[in-house]
Amino acid sequence: MNKIVAMAAKDIHILFRDKLGFFFTVFFPLMMAIFFGAMFAGLSRGPANIPIALVDQDRTSASERFIERLGQASGLAVEQIPREEALEQVRRGRTAVLVTLTPGFGAALDNPFVTTPEVEMTVDPTQFAVAGMVRGVLLEAAGAELQDLMSDPARLGAANSQNSLFFESLPPSSARDDMLTFLDLSPRVSSLIDEMGLGAATGGNQGFFGPPLEIEQTEVQAERPGPTNSYATSFAQAMLWTLIGGSVSFSMSIAIERSRGTLMRLLVAPVTARHLLAAKGLACLGATLFTSSALITLGITVFDVRPTSYPLLVLALLCGSICFCGIMMALSVIGGTEQAAAGIGWGLSLPLSMLGGGMVPLFLMPEWMQRLANISPMKWTLMAYEGAIWRGFTLNEMLLPCAVLVAIGVIAFTLGARRLRWDTG
Amino acid sequence: MLVFDHVSKSFGDLRAVDDLSFEVEAGEVFGLLGPNGAGKTTAINMAVGLLEPDEGVVRFADEAFDRNPRDAENRRSLGLAPQSIALYEQIGGADNLRFFGRLHGLRGSDLEERVVACLDFADLTDVEKKVVSKYSGGMKRRLNLAVAIIHDPELVLLDEPTVGVDPQSRNAIFERVEQLRDAGKQVVYTTHYMEEAQRLCDRVAIIDRGRLMALDTVPALIGAHGGPGNLVVRTGEGESRHETTDPLGTLAELQARQAVDHFQYLPPDLETVFLNLTGRALRD
Numbered sequence A: 001m002n003k004i005v006a007m008a009a010k011d012i013h014i015l016f017r018d019k020l021g022f023f024f025t026v027f028f029p030l031m032m033a034i035f036f037g038a039m040f041a042g043l044s045r046g047p048a049n050i051p052i053a054l055v056d057q058d059r060t061s062a063s064e065r066f067i068e069r070l071g072q073a074s075g076l077a078v079e080q081i082p083r084e085e086a087l088e089q090v091r092r093g094r095t096a097v098l099v100t101l102t103p104g105f106g107a108a109l110d111n112p113f114v115t116t117p118e119v120e121m122t123v124d125p126t127q128f129a130v131a132g133m134v135r136g137v138l139l140e141a142a143g144a145e146l147q148d149l150m151s152d153p154a155r156l157g158a159a160n161s162q163n164s165l166f167f168e169s170l171p172p173s174s175a176r177d178d179m180l181t182f183l184d185l186s187p188r189v190s191s192l193i194d195e196m197g198l199g200a201a202t203g204g205n206q207g208f209f210g211p212p213l214e215i216e217q218t219e220v221q222a223e224r225p226g227p228t229n230s231y232a233t234s235f236a237q238a239m240l241w242t243l244i245g246g247s248v249s250f251s252m253s254i255a256i257e258r259s260r261g262t263l264m265r266l267l268v269a270p271v272t273a274r275h276l277l278a279a280k281g282l283a284c285l286g287a288t289l290f291t292s293s294a295l296i297t298l299g300i301t302v303f304d305v306r307p308t309s310y311p312l313l314v315l316a317l318l319c320g321s322i323c324f325c326g327i328m329m330a331l332s333v334i335g336g337t338e339q340a341a342a343g344i345g346w347g348l349s350l351p352l353s354m355l356g357g358g359m360v361p362l363f364l365m366p367e368w369m370q371r372l373a374n375i376s377p378m379k380w381t382l383m384a385y386e387g388a389i390w391r392g393f394t395l396n397e398m399l400l401p402c403a404v405l406v407a408i409g410v411i412a413f414t415l416g417a418r419r420l421r422w423d424t425g
Numbered sequence B: 001m002l003v004f005d006h007v008s009k010s011f012g013d014l015r016a017v018d019d020l021s022f023e024v025e026a027g028e029v030f031g032l033l034g035p036n037g038a039g040k041t042t043a044i045n046m047a048v049g050l051l052e053p054d055e056g057v058v059r060f061a062d063e064a065f066d067r068n069p070r071d072a073e074n075r076r077s078l079g080l081a082p083q084s085i086a087l088y089e090q091i092g093g094a095d096n097l098r099f100f101g102r103l104h105g106l107r108g109s110d111l112e113e114r115v116v117a118c119l120d121f122a123d124l125t126d127v128e129k130k131v132v133s134k135y136s137g138g139m140k141r142r143l144n145l146a147v148a149i150i151h152d153p154e155l156v157l158l159d160e161p162t163v164g165v166d167p168q169s170r171n172a173i174f175e176r177v178e179q180l181r182d183a184g185k186q187v188v189y190t191t192h193y194m195e196e197a198q199r200l201c202d203r204v205a206i207i208d209r210g211r212l213m214a215l216d217t218v219p220a221l222i223g224a225h226g227g228p229g230n231l232v233v234r235t236g237e238g239e240s241r242h243e244t245t246d247p248l249g250t251l252a253e254l255q256a257r258q259a260v261d262h263f264q265y266l267p268p269d270l271e272t273v274f275l276n277l278t279g280r281a282l283r284d
Helices: A002-017 A019-044 A061-074 A083-091 A105-110 A128-150 A153-168 A174-181 A188-195 A230-260 A262-268 A273-302 A310-334 A338-355 A367-375 A377-389 A395-424 B040-047 B072-077 B093-103 B108-121 B137-148 B167-182 B194-200 B218-225 B247-257 B270-278
Strands: A051-056 A077-080 A097-101 A118-123 A214-219 B002-011 B014-024 B028-033 B055-061 B078-081 B155-159 B186-190 B203-208 B211-216 B229-235 B238-244 B260-266
Touching: A051 A061, A051 A083, A061 A077, A061 A097, A061 A105, A061 A128, A083 A097, A083 A118, A097 A128, A105 A118, A105 A128, A105 A153, A118 A128, A128 A153, A128 A214, A230 A262, A230 A273, A230 A310, A230 A338, A230 A377, A262 B078, A273 A310, A273 A395, A310 A338, A310 A377, A310 A395, A338 A367, A338 A377, A377 A395, B002 B040, B014 B028, B014 B040, B014 B055, B014 B186, B014 B211, B028 B040, B028 B167, B028 B194, B040 B155, B040 B186, B072 B078, B078 B137, B093 B108, B093 B137, B108 B137, B137 B155, B137 B167, B167 B186, B167 B194, B186 B194, B194 B270, B203 B218, B203 B270, B211 B218, B211 B270, B218 B270, B229 B247, B238 B247, B247 B260
Parallel strands: A051 A077, A051 A097, A118 A214, B028 B186, B028 B203, B078 B155, B155 B186
Antiparallel strands: A097 A118, B002 B014, B002 B055, B203 B211, B229 B238, B229 B260
């Protein structure tokens, strides 16, 4: 037993002397715990951080009341902006959902017994999950409105008076008389409406006995270019992972060259360190460009992915590869050995991918994490890829993610190259 | 000719090389010996241009001009076989030679001629396409050496080229080094094996703590620093060892006292010189 304890103590001692091992044993899991804890803490506070754009075309006191209720009770981050701007935000992925309160919404909200209030919901097709959450919040708000109406005699009376006027305007019939008699929301209302054929007359809208809110959902591509299918988004993510894998592999290759002595042999050859670094960068650029291009080619030819702009796709591919070549160089000098390079490479890539939306959609994260995601090259890479594949970015829109990617690549490559030269020379 | 002219190099407080001067002539195998941490690797790194001296000059001197190995173009004149097997193990031996040949500017038929010559030099022609990872340790060592001379350099630096190989491969490497000398190359040879240096090196520099302790031919070093030899005799009373510079005289004296059944004279060698100059204390 003493021998086992002694050996175990030795291993623990060695582990804690090994800074890299200590990092992956203690700090990395801690980082993961903090990341997911922060993310799910954001979720547990409800969907307050889900940004939705809202357009009020009704502009009545009822619609304003509904918007206020959405903002207070539902916890959505509601931003009222012009419809065109809102559509643009959805298309660019900045907002998951656009809710439009169409004309007549307020009147229906105040008197839902005949006509159910309707809203239009335009969604980013990659964010169906959040669309479902928003749908639930809208129904909840409409249900609360109905409950308020039923418990407010003044408003209910006003609605009944309005309904009485409506039914009185109909041709005399026993059914109309009954309706007028039982307008106090009797369960018979529904069957009487059916008997009079008013269900068909109102377009199948069942009024009070239907759902408290009708939601007409459309996807953004109905008006703008969008993904032809789900592969359009999944291939963008796959291309991102190709870049990550390529950069980690190349960073390992430099570490392997160093540990096996071939790096020394290369530096002794009649080439400058600058040539050597350029060759490494070029190889990484070529490999990542080739693999990501091959992936999207497969997506286009086999999976019916239809990029909205091929020139911008080429630009996005190039900028993504430049970025990850720089990252490769930085990783290669951080990790002195191939094991260290691989460990650090994946250890950094995974949390940055999570932070950048490579695994979990950004909208599910707390706002501070979404802001923090700007430091993740993965976020900008995905934005550039999706911009060219299905978001229909213009050249101007593409400039920001591409500029960020190139800047990250150049800075990382420069820092890595300077450190590599020092390291070997 | 490789010239170290009062060269010093420090890393922080550590004086790795301290006022080191020597020259390596064409057609010479120059041994660079020293205990661990003596400064051999720092000296090699300065010779190949990876490090710049703090003081002094390292240069390739010829009749026309002096060339600094820090200048990448001048490195065409040198070849390095690192102590580690610095090869790409996923590709074949010939492809390794081709790759490094291209780096040194060889192209077309010139390159192919050199590849064939180097494969023959390393006795690897039959396995030229086999991936290096499948080679034996000795084959890798020979290829490691062959890659260093793919571009036919004037100066070849061999950093412990026989580590971890069997006697046959070691002997083969010795023969290759002798071929290089016969071809007029300058060969700098570092090793911990004194018998290798004694066999191969025309001159030997022994350095310790960065300083040059002695530099001369092996016989001259032994004469100057080897001290007396040892006469080992066995008599009826057992075996005894006697330090002497006159083995015949000492043997005669011993025989005069008692019958000697067996004797053996152990002259001083390079290892004796090395230990006398660098001490017997362990170096970590």
